[in-house]
Amino acid sequence: MTWDQVLRQASASLSAAGLADAPRDARRLLAHVLECDPSRLSLLTHEAAPDDLRARFDALIAQRARRIPVSHLTGRRAFYGRDFAVSRDVLDPRPETExxxxxxxxxxxxxxxxxGTGSGCILLTLLAERAGARGLGTDLSAAALTVAARNADMLKLADRVAFQSGDWLDAVPAGSGPFDLIVSNPPYIARDEMPGLDPELDHEPRLALTDEADGLTAYRRIARDAPxxxxxxxxxxxxxxPTQGAAVADLFAAYGLSGIAVDVDLDGRDRVVSGHFGAN
Known part of the structure; x- marks a missing residue:
């Protein structure tokens, strides 16, 4: 069989498993197996598929059909124009975070x-975009910090970043501040919302998704301690x-932040709340 025939079969299998982006997922996995950019697949798909590579590809397709995320199968996820290493220990970088x-x-x-730096995608992207800046990332998960440190090495940013294990701002070492900017993408899904989520999220760390309460626990801690x-x-x-803008803005105001704004993502949904400390 040629790779084109194999790819068609794989796309059909993923479609039958209920995956909406079956052709795209199949192409990404084939590009991973063939170690090429997906845009170059059209140059290779007429070639015969060697048995060993086809077996590896078929195994990946079977795992994807079980809703294992493509990023976990390839070990990579693109974010803000860069590739980041990911695993089950970190939340996948997502376009809305941009x-x-x-x-x-x-x-x-x-x-x-x-x-809650996770893979480090936010912190490392900011440092990569701003020459000379320095940063600190904290996370309760030691496994997540291992992934973040790996990404810092891959992006050649290890000399400008440090990572610390611990719970939110309690993890910040004495004397390491103050900071001009504090950022976070904390777990914001309420416990009663979890059963209705996409099955792919079963493969991401629950700790990074939900506070096992109303979805606002982390914001209360951060708004209280960040100033x-x-x-x-x-x-x-x-x-x-997308439903938390007003509640988080109120928390910011309650703890003395000013100039509070709620920004929307490309889909027009509330996505980021910002506030200033002290005079603007």
């Missing part, structure tokens, strides 16, 4: 703190669920 990146880059800062770690005129930016 709203937070764009908002952060509108501000002046040179020291950034990322709370003590912000420099004058410093900015706090958090990603939120």
């Amino acid at each position: 709203t937070l990146i764009a908002r952060a880059l509108e501000h002046d800062w040179s020291r950034v703190l990322d709370l 003590a770690h912000l420099a004058p005129n410093g900015v706090l930016l958090v990603e939120i669920g």
